[in-house]
Amino acid sequence: MKLIKKESIPVSITNKPGAGKFLLALGLAGAMGAPVAIAGVTTKQIENDQASTGDVLHYGMGPRAQRFSPLTKINKKTVAKLVPAWAFSLGGEKQRGQESQPLVYDGKIFITGSYSRMWAVDEKTGAEIWQYDHRLPDGIMPCCDVVNRGAALYGDLVLFATLDAKIVALSQETGKVVWSQKVGDYKAGYSATAAPLIVKGMVVTGISGGEFGAVGKVEARDAKTGKLIWSRPTVEGHMGYLNGKENGISGTLNATWPGETWKYGGAATWLGGTYDPDVNLIFFGTGNPAPWNWHTRPGDNLFSASTVAINPETGKIVWHYQSTPNEAWDFDGVNELVPFDMKKNGKTIKAAAKADRNGFFYVLNRENGNLISANPFVSKVTWASGIDLKTGRPIETDNRPRNPADSDDGMKGEHVFAAPSFLGGKNWMPMAYSQSSKMFYVPSNEWGMDIWNEPITYKKGAAYMGAGFTISPLYDDHIGVLRAIDPTTGKIKWEHENPAPLWGGVLATAGNLVFTGNPEGYLMALDDSTGEVLWQFQTGSGIVSSPVTWESGGEQYVAVLSGWGGAVPLWGGDVAKYVKHLNQGGSLWVFKLSK
Ligand code: CA
Ligand code: CA
Numbered sequence: 001m002k003l004i005k006k007e008s009i010p011v012s013i014t015n016k017p018g019a020g021k022f023l024l025a026l027g028l029a030g031a032m033g034a035p036v037a038i039a040g041v042t043t044k045q046i047e048n049d050q051a052s053t054g055d056v057l058h059y060g061m062g063p064r065a066q067r068f069s070p071l072t073k074i075n076k077k078t079v080a081k082l083v084p085a086w087a088f089s090l091g092g093e094k095q096r097g098q099e100s101q102p103l104v105y106d107g108k109i110f111i112t113g114s115y116s117r118m119w120a121v122d123e124k125t126g127a128e129i130w131q132y133d134h135r136l137p138d139g140i141m142p143c144c145d146v147v148n149r150g151a152a153l154y155g156d157l158v159l160f161a162t163l164d165a166k167i168v169a170l171s172q173e174t175g176k177v178v179w180s181q182k183v184g185d186y187k188a189g190y191s192a193t194a195a196p197l198i199v200k201g202m203v204v205t206g207i208s209g210g211e212f213g214a215v216g217k218v219e220a221r222d223a224k225t226g227k228l229i230w231s232r233p234t235v236e237g238h239m240g241y242l243n244g245k246e247n248g249i250s251g252t253l254n255a256t257w258p259g260e261t262w263k264y265g266g267a268a269t270w271l272g273g274t275y276d277p278d279v280n281l282i283f284f285g286t287g288n289p290a291p292w293n294w295h296t297r298p299g300d301n302l303f304s305a306s307t308v309a310i311n312p313e314t315g316k317i318v319w320h321y322q323s324t325p326n327e328a329w330d331f332d333g334v335n336e337l338v339p340f341d342m343k344k345n346g347k348t349i350k351a352a353a354k355a356d357r358n359g360f361f362y363v364l365n366r367e368n369g370n371l372i373s374a375n376p377f378v379s380k381v382t383w384a385s386g387i388d389l390k391t392g393r394p395i396e397t398d399n400r401p402r403n404p405a406d407s408d409d410g411m412k413g414e415h416v417f418a419a420p421s422f423l424g425g426k427n428w429m430p431m432a433y434s435q436s437s438k439m440f441y442v443p444s445n446e447w448g449m450d451i452w453n454e455p456i457t458y459k460k461g462a463a464y465m466g467a468g469f470t471i472s473p474l475y476d477d478h479i480g481v482l483r484a485i486d487p488t489t490g491k492i493k494w495e496h497e498n499p500a501p502l503w504g505g506v507l508a509t510a511g512n513l514v515f516t517g518n519p520e521g522y523l524m525a526l527d528d529s530t531g532e533v534l535w536q537f538q539t540g541s542g543i544v545s546s547p548v549t550w551e552s553g554g555e556q557y558v559a560v561l562s563g564w565g566g567a568v569p570l571w572g573g574d575v576a577k578y579v580k581h582l583n584q585g586g587s588l589w590v591f592k593l594s595k
Contacts, residue, residue: 041156043200043201045057046063050069058103058198059152063199063277066339066340066508068432068434068435068509070510071510072511074511075511076512079525082594084589087126087539087587090586090588094114094117095586096114097147097565099150099428100151100545101548102560103158108172109122109588109590110151110158111561112195114145114565115134115136119131120175123552132177140164140186143210154198160195161193161195165184165208165209166192167203184207187461188212192270194206194208197272199312201222202312203220204275206218207268211290211464211465212464213264213458214268216235216286218269218282220315228241228244229242230242234286234303235266236301237257242314242315247314247316251302256300256302261296264464265289267301267303267304267306268286269334274339281311283307284307284308285333285334288327289304291464291465292328292330293453301327302320303317305332307320307321307333308320320369324394328401329449330422331356332357334428335428337354338352339366340352342372350366351363351487353487356426357425358383358394359381360374360377360394361490373487373490378420381419381420381425382448383396399416399418400416401467402414402452404453404454412468413452413453414452419448421447421448423471429443429544430505431443431506432507433487433508434528436508436510437529438486441482441484442482443480445479445502446474447471447473447474448472449471451469471573472575477497482502482506500542500568501575503519503542513527514526515547517562518543521541521542522537522538523537523543523547539587541587543560557590558590558592561588563584564583564584
């Protein structure tokens with residue numbers, strides 16, 4: 001056996017795929033004097049994910065979720081030569097919406113699929129390494145298709161959330177279950193679809209179920225073992241926990257929820273969160289207060305339709321910003337808060353941006369939650385004329401659905417027309433922030449709705465809404481609009497219209513490209529300064545997932561899942577004519593430049 005000099009041993013794990021194996025080989029050779037424990041994916045690597053171009057370790061291309069890559073080989077000049085390297089079919093009869101973002105590590109691509117499935121695929125060949133099918137019970141209640149948005153990596157594990165409200169950790173090598181933990185009661189309407197967040201060795205997750213009166217919460221578990229570390233409810237009045245002990249209720253009981261209304265108060269944390277190591281805060285958005293009928297719950301209803309910032313060590317809410325107080329239109333405030341450093345008037349502000357379902361693009365100070373600016377990012381917002389920058393509160397326009405108690409039979413309140421629709425100016429689909437152009441690229445939709453309120457009482461496992469609606473497009477020729485937004489001014493630099501609603505994520509690169517897919521099936525690359533489509537490829541089914549990019553063996557790759565579905569075809573109303581011809585599918589596409 002050849003001896004390796006100590007000086008030649010790498011002291012830090014590189015970000016190149018296979019680095020863990022290299023250390024293993026060194027350890028077995030005894031070169032370091034003692035066996036080297038295999039760390040696998042570390043906290044340091046995850047926090048550095050955006051800069052490390054040889055892998056994609058985390059949802060959002062890093063825990064800040066800027067969805068930006070410094071890679072430049074694929075750029076405005078070369079993108080015309082982008083061709084498929086291979087495609088992988090998800091197979092089976094379970095062809096529903098594929099919203100997963102791929103992860104790339106150690107020669108493997110990890111993807112999740114509809115009905116709580118996961119695969120490891122060979123990065124070079126597209127051959128399947130293993131498949132995991134989660135055994136789902138009868139009676140799960142996902143509101144908006146049986147989707148999953150992606151996995152998380154930590155150590156030698158790959159973790160994901162399932163439709164029966166569990167977190168499951170698998171071996172990256174074999175796909176075998178290492179641990180599994182229940183995070184909610186699926187019989188009460190809890191489910192889970194978001195990609196987990198990894199913070200300092202903890203797996204941090206939220207919960208879905210706001211349409212069933214599920215109470216939102218953020219929970220942190222030891223990523224290696226699944227052991228619960230802390231739990232923080234996002235409805236005022238509920239008790240938090242830390243290391244098995246009570247850790248104070250969230251907010252103040254009955255301060256913003258009268259009587260018993262807080263008990264089934266919604267505020268589901270269904271889209272997961274982001275983390276900024278710089279200020280050491282976890283950011284989670286929260287969904288609608290339950291039920292939708294706002295007449296039943298006078299008050300601001302904290303912490304619904306908000307962003308909450310949580311300290312990862314204490315499990316306590318450090319600050320919150322509520323975008324829609326006493327929310328009345330299903331404007332879930334779950335949209336991702338994306339930390340970025342904003343240069344303005346010669347100063348650098350620790351900022352963060354959020355394109356809210358309510359139609360406003362907010363820029364906050366991420367250290368304290370103070371509002372910096374808020375501007376509409378869709379063409380029509382009816383419910384508020386603006387946001388008061390002094391108080392941070394919306395300036396409402398008397399656009400709330402009327403009280404059913406005031407109707408003749410007490411069963412249906414007078415409707416109003418409101419825009420955006422309940423599906424939002426932006427829904428789940430993640431935006432990107434470019435370090436090169438300093439712009440946000442926001443997938444948005446132009447639609448409105450008639451909405452009315454009805455009486456409702458809570459019943460476990462039943463829809464808890466008390467509202468009805470009819471959704472309709474605002475324009476004849478398009479619903480989707482990808483927009484480039486300058487966060488320093490809130491101004492829109494360019495727009496790209498799309499006939500069907502946009503429902504997929506965005507990727508920005510230092511090659512001055514913006515990648516996104518559409519329900520019509522095209523993965524597109526746009527010029528980040530003009531919005532011109534420079535390249536597109538038909539993937540065979542609609543794209544409602546988030547593209548990623550990385551490099552391997554000197555080549556830059558782009559990957560995306562194709563598979564039409566998600567909430568739009570289920571709730572579509574008059575929107576149906578834009579999407580009824582779209583075919584379902586399920587495949588992973590990987591692209592590279594032709595020689
Ligand atoms: Ca990386
Ligand atoms: Ca909702």
